[in-house]
Amino acid sequence: MYYFINNTVNKQQSGIGHAEMKRFHLFKKYKQPVKILTTDFSRSLTDALRFHGVDDQSAINMYDFFGKTAHVPTRKFGIDDLHLPDKFKVEKIDKHYDVTQDARLIMRIVMRDDKPDWIESITYFDSAKRIIQGDFWDCRGYRSLQQFYDRKGNVRVRRALDNHGKPFFESFDFHKDYDGDHQTLYRLIGYQGYDWQFSGSKNLIQFFFDELVKQDRERGENDIFVSDASLADAWSLLHMRQPAFKVMHLHNNHSNNEFDVMHGGLNFNYEYSLDNFKRWQGIIAPSPSQAHDVAARFGDQPKTFAIPVGVVPDELFNQPKQDFSKREPGRIVMIARLSHEKRIDHAIKAVAKAIKKVPNITLHIYGYANDESGDKAKKLVNELNLKKAVTFEGYTDDMDAVYNRAQLSILTSTTEGLPLSLIEAQSHGLPIASYDVNYGPRDIVNNDKDGFLIKSGDIDAMADAIVKLMGNDQLRQQFSDAAYQSREKYSEDHVWKHWQDFDRDANRFFQNLGEAVD
Template identity: 30%
Template sequence: MNFFVNQYLVTKNSSIEHAELKRLALFNGHEPGSAKLLTQDFAPTLDQTLERFGLQRDAVINMFDFFAGTTDYVGAPLKVDGLAYDGDLQMGTGNNFRELKRGGRLVSEVHFIGGTVAQVGNVDYFDDAGNLTLRQIYDLRGFLAVNQYYGRAGELFYERYQRPDGTVYLERYYVQSTENTPINSLNVLKDYQGRDRIFYDQEGLFTFFLDEVNRAFGENNRFFADRPAVAINPILNMTSKVKRYLWLAMRAVDDGQDLATGSLDTMVDAALQHGRKWTGVVVATAAQAADLKPRLPKGLKCYVVNNSPVKVDRTPILIQDRPAQRVIAVGRLGADKQTDQLIDLFTRVHTARPKATLTFYGYGNQADMQSYQERVKAANLEQVVTFADYVVDLEPVYDQASLLVDASRVDAQPLAMAEALSHGVPVVSYDYAYGPSELVIPGQTGELVPLGNRDAFVKAVIDLLSDPTKLQDFSTAAYQNLTPFSEATTWQQWQALK
């Protein structure tokens, strides 16, 4: 069994989670049931997320579900009219939450799960002074999942997790940090296999979970540390028989350092100090492997496995059948993606090609997004440069795009770039490390521009948008040159790990 270890699967995911989803599909397409995603964080709406991404319930094992014994629990939605409360309370009205009052005093608030109609998500209780004292969180499947208790200053200090039958399986205690945020200080797994088990932090609890999953599947399974900050230490600290793999969905050196000789990222360096425990290190590109191999502990293997497997049998859509000059950028928006620079570059493109449009598909933090929107407004391009936020199904987006642009300065392998090419969308990108040079064929399926050469970037975009024949040739070539990162090639690469 192959287990991909992560912190969460949420409604808006990064490329790490999207790569995992592609891996699950790849493995289960070739060997059904041979791969699962393991997640750490409490997820009362996991079933909603699984449906959003088209996953079956058994594709993901969540730590809390595992210990509660609810991985295959079905249940039924709990609507607000099915919630029991004292008869002398008056319930207000509202689409997102309802207040319960006794006379004029607020007793509690019933909050609904987003995307549902009046389905109970959590119920908050308040004392006479209006302070939150208790929050009851309900699982999407209709049962009370956890009671959270708060102090007079609003601090979380204790949680009690329970099963659908009301029995408690986990107690968690918290202390406050200097920033007044809760720090988990004690976890008591109740009556697990006949006795209570104590863990002094969530990392220890997560490690135990990984060991128990490994034992449940006969041991000697493969565990991949996908999200390093959460997965590395728990996988290293497992005591059962296991094959450990460090998946580097990131550069291995500190930001700004030479990729071959610079100081290793602190987290990566710490992981490699335990070289004998790892079965292998996995990277997505040959270029990163070449930089990393000389720096690995003696005997530790480095495998190259494409992180962006694509289908090669799509029906081609001609450029003339797509909206003219529709340019897209796909992925998280942020400083490392140089989103602000891309807006500036496209401002220059639009001057030369007034009918061209740019749409960003992805999310960023609130402050960054506001800054980008203000930048667009200042350039008077609000009708030209738009932000479509996070979109789950991008296939229709790719099929209607003329060009994908990427002004990032670093990555491990751009998932969106491979997806775009598989839909016949040419690419203009900075030639950053790692990924573009192993996906794009310059002069055939797109153009790679020296990192930071803004004039060359703008010229490459303008030239393609100005020449529909060349754009069509690039699109045709994109459809025809997918073998290096196809699903079939990727599956062959995975076989090397066996």
């Protein structure tokens, strides 16, 4: 069984989340047993998984595993289901209800935004109007979490409940730091007839991984863990006691020095994993160039596999190519989180320069904000008087429409892994102008054929590339035709061949393991 590991799954996914889902559906298509594995407690997880086409049988969450709540049916739970006493007064205020008795606030009931007649949470108050308890509902309609507060409003105890209201997990927060770790005690209640205590989440997750492997081995299955969130789960994976094929998946530059990937400091997301390089059974890099550099820096054991994170679905290959005359004249798109490493300001400044020579161009930025970069970028747009030319479109799921409408895609990041946005743009026949950063752009873009690779940080050169492409209809069409040809290397069949090579190595591991046991 393949397990693709992440903290959680959200409806609005990051690039890593999108890559994981593309891989999951590729495995499903080729009938390779696979599950999405998550370790965070999330009340909205089931809705998010279903949104991305993942059913209950194809996902496993640590808390659902221990609570035996993986296959709970969804049902409505509203205010009437509370059966409040007649002596309580219930008053609707905006999106919540206040429940009082003799003018004293007893509880506050908050309803879900997407289902206004379903309960989201209930907060309970003492006679001094201090919060003493919070109850929270899972998206499937049952109370799944309780929190208990001290007199200062700090959460002291969290309790996870199954769909029958029985607690199966507790955490106790001591609000003390020791060696940089916030001290919390974790406890599983009644698991296999015993209560289990853990000094932190890493130990709990390790126990979960081991229990999962034991369960699968009893059914004759070998487990392959692909970690898409090694910052959170590497320690737990590398301290497992049960045999499994454990692989760290790189999604970005392994070094935080884009100019010296062989000696520069390590990206903090991968530092622990790479410091323990030889304890893995394999490493996955999304591009051949990064796979080469990782092997050169850390060694050839374990093997570093070069497997693309992007997959162009067969459905897209079967669709007619977008007629360039149907694209919106001058429309440039940038698909990126509004985050400092994406250098949104470079794209805006480049457009400010290019628009002087090609007045009809517009830049449309798609992505959610996760730091102050979004506000800074919007301020820059105002300062440069580009409000009519630059639009922040937010997050969207309809990427086909985004790419089919545009004439050019640009990327100005400081570092990447193998940017999905460029693969997707290319697969829709879009010319590309991208900074030539580690890693990905040079693996995707064929310079001067289907796009332009530009020295990292050179805003003037980016502006020149925009002018060159957006000012020449014939060149754009030529690059678009080439882009459609270039996308072949990310076809489902091509990417799956890489995974078949990987699978053979994993099977050899288990074969050798069996021989050693014999």
